[in-house]
Amino acid sequence: MNRQVPPGEAPLLHAQELRKQYGATTALDGAEFSIRPGEVVAVMGPSGSGKSTLLHCLAGIVTPDSGSLTYDGRQMAAMSDRERSALRRTEFGFVFQFGQLVPELSCVENVALPLRLAGTGRRAAEREANGWLERLEVAELAGKRPGEISGGQGQRVAVARSLVTRPRVLFADEPTGALDSLNGERVMELLTEAARSARAAVVLVTHEARVAAYSDREIVVRDGRSRDMAHAA
Numbered sequence: 001m002n003r004q005v006p007p008g009e010a011p012l013l014h015a016q017e018l019r020k021q022y023g024a025t026t027a028l029d030g031a032e033f034s035i036r037p038g039e040v041v042a043v044m045g046p047s048g049s050g051k052s053t054l055l056h057c058l059a060g061i062v063t064p065d066s067g068s069l070t071y072d073g074r075q076m077a078a079m080s081d082r083e084r085s086a087l088r089r090t091e092f093g094f095v096f097q098f099g100q101l102v103p104e105l106s107c108v109e110n111v112a113l114p115l116r117l118a119g120t121g122r123r124a125a126e127r128e129a130n131g132w133l134e135r136l137e138v139a140e141l142a143g144k145r146p147g148e149i150s151g152g153q154g155q156r157v158a159v160a161r162s163l164v165t166r167p168r169v170l171f172a173d174e175p176t177g178a179l180d181s182l183n184g185e186r187v188m189e190l191l192t193e194a195a196r197s198a199r200a201a202v203v204l205v206t207h208e209a210r211v212a213a214y215s216d217r218e219i220v221v222r223d224g225r226s227r228d229m230a231h232a233a
């Protein structure tokens, strides 16, 4: 299942000594992180240890107080807000635990939305979207609205939407957290298969070992510090 990443390949995202303080709370206390193109890395650790803060820093959503963070060799801190948001739109994809689909739009319109926002015409965007729904094995839901489908189906549609722009990094924060174990495993299988076929790296935040088992490598965060478990594929 795991695909080998050439050992010498430069990291796509690389974080060193990240620190982030929220008032008196230290969310990150010198966290390190590195991911290579196409690699799937699970970020594990107890509740409140700093996993989501790390993911938000890596994705350029939260600015760390200090530390170094590079994407494709470029310092994120040196980018303007505009450059960082362009990066999020064009190079990054996101899947969260809940509530990501627009309820008024059909599933195919939801998946096509990021392409439509980037200026792709409706027909081409929906053709691409239907291809992703097929890959996630939910093609038959194209015309349905999110309120008419199950939680597991909704997550598959959300994964399709996150990959439709062909991001280089997919950030997934507890993507199966709201699903039962059978549905969760199927979503993880499809998510990792689809990301691998698109050659997207995946930063997967989870507290479940069963979910982390789909990764190439695990990082454990404790008290804002990270440790590479190097469970080599």
Ligand SMILES: Nc1ncnc2c1ncn2[C@@H]1O[C@H](COP(=O)(O)OP(=O)(O)OP(=O)(O)O)[C@@H](O)[C@H]1O
Pocket (backbone or CB within 6 Å): 022, 025, 026, 027, 045, 046, 047, 048, 049, 050, 051, 052, 053, 054, 207
């Ligand atoms: N926006 C914020 N404002 C204040 N404190 C915050 C904020 N975000 C996170 N924290 C605090 O920082 C610490 C790390 O939180 P974070 O959400 O990163 O942990 P986590 O490991 O993702 O937790 P969980 O598994 O419960 O989601 C916690 O003590 C949290 O309360």
